Amino acid sequence: MKIDEVELAVPEGYQLILGQSHFIKTVEDLYETLASSMPGAKFGIAFCESSGKALIRYDGTDTESVKIAKEFARRLSAGHAFVVILRGSYPINVLNRIKLLDEVAGVYCATANKVVSLVADNGEGRGILGVVDGVKSKGLEGASDKKERREFLRKIGYKRKETRPASKNLIRASEPTQAKTDADEQVCGRR
Numbered sequence: 001m002k003i004d005e006v007e008l009a010v011p012e013g014y015q016l017i018l019g020q021s022h023f024i025k026t027v028e029d030l031y032e033t034l035a036s037s038m039p040g041a042k043f044g045i046a047f048c049e050s051s052g053k054a055l056i057r058y059d060g061t062d063t064e065s066v067k068i069a070k071e072f073a074r075r076l077s078a079g080h081a082f083v084v085i086l087r088g089s090y091p092i093n094v095l096n097r098i099k100l101l102d103e104v105a106g107v108y109c110a111t112a113n114k115v116v117s118l119v120a121d122n123g124e125g126r127g128i129l130g131v132v133d134g135v136k137s138k139g140l141e142g143a144s145d146k147k148e149r150r151e152f153l154r155k156i157g158y159k160r161k162e163t164r165p166a167s168k169n170l171i172r173a174s175e176p177t178q179a180k181t182d183a184d185e186q187v188c189g190r191r
Contacts, residue, residue: 001034001120001121001122001123002005002120003118003119003121003129004118004119004121005116005117005118005119006075006117006118006119007075007078007114007115007116007117008072008075008076008114008115008116008117008118009164010033010085010111010112010113010115011112013087013088013089014065014068014085014086014087014112015085015089015090015091015110015111015112016072016083016084016085016086016109016110016111016112017083017084017086017091017095017098017107017109017110018072018081018082018083018084018105018107018108018110018115018117018128018131019081019084019098019104019106019107019108020080020081020105020107020128021047021080021081021082021103021104021105021142022103022105022136023103024049024057024102024105026057026080026082026101026104027045027046027047027057027058027082027096028059029051029101029102029103030045030047030084030098030101031045031059031060033094033098033101034084034086034094034096035061035120037093037094038089038094038098040078041086041088041089042061042063042065042070042086042087042089043060043061043062043065043066043069043084043085043086043087043089044058044059044060044061044062044065044066044069044070044083044084044085045058045059045060045066045069045082045083045084045085046066046069046070046072046073046074046082046083047065047073047080047081047082048071048073048076048078048079048080048081048092049079049080050075050079050080050125051079055068056073056074057079058070058073060085061098061118062087062170064087064136064178065085065086065087066085068085068135069083069084069085069105072085075116076112076119076124076126076128077119077126077128077129078117078119079125079126079127080126082104084098084156088114089113089171091110092110094106095110105190108130108131109127109131109133110188111133111134113133113135114134115131115132115133115134116131116132117130117131117132118130118131118132121125151163
């Protein structure tokens with residue numbers, strides 16, 4: 001048995017979800033999941049059959065994304081592997097829904113990084129052993145890195161912008177007030 005390193009260089013502006021499934025309806029179910037989770041999304045899907053005709057099945061809404069998905073699947077040629085390419089959206093929008101599909105056995109990665117997939121080849125079939133996603137860690141984040149991370153998440157809309165009260169006299173919604181405490185005690189029959 002030999003182990004191949006299959007490089008999947010994700011183009012700028014695209015995201016990759018690489019996973020394992022077990023049934024021919026994978027392509028249709030992935031399509032429906034992506035389309036209903038992100039209406040109008042641009043994506044491509046490819047799935048490597050591992051028996052019968054052993055074809056690479058594919059579909060999608062975006063010609064270039066479909067082309068990339070088919071090419072990645074062709075390079076992998078690993079039984080029941082699936083490739084989802086997203087254009088202009090992020091895996092976080094669909095990842096849990098994909099993992100909940102009955103035929104999905106698992107997800108190896110969801111990334112915009114270059115991926116190296118380690119693929120075992122026994123001469124008859126191929127299987128993904130794991131992936132190397134991106135580069136190795138270069139150190140620990142500092143205070144400025146934390147600030148940059150937080151600002152980035154707000155900039156791309158995945159966290160709401162932080163707001164500060166105009167006055168320290170304002171009460172935060174999470175802080176109990178005497179009126180709330182009195183009302184709670186009345187409901188609980190303590191008064």
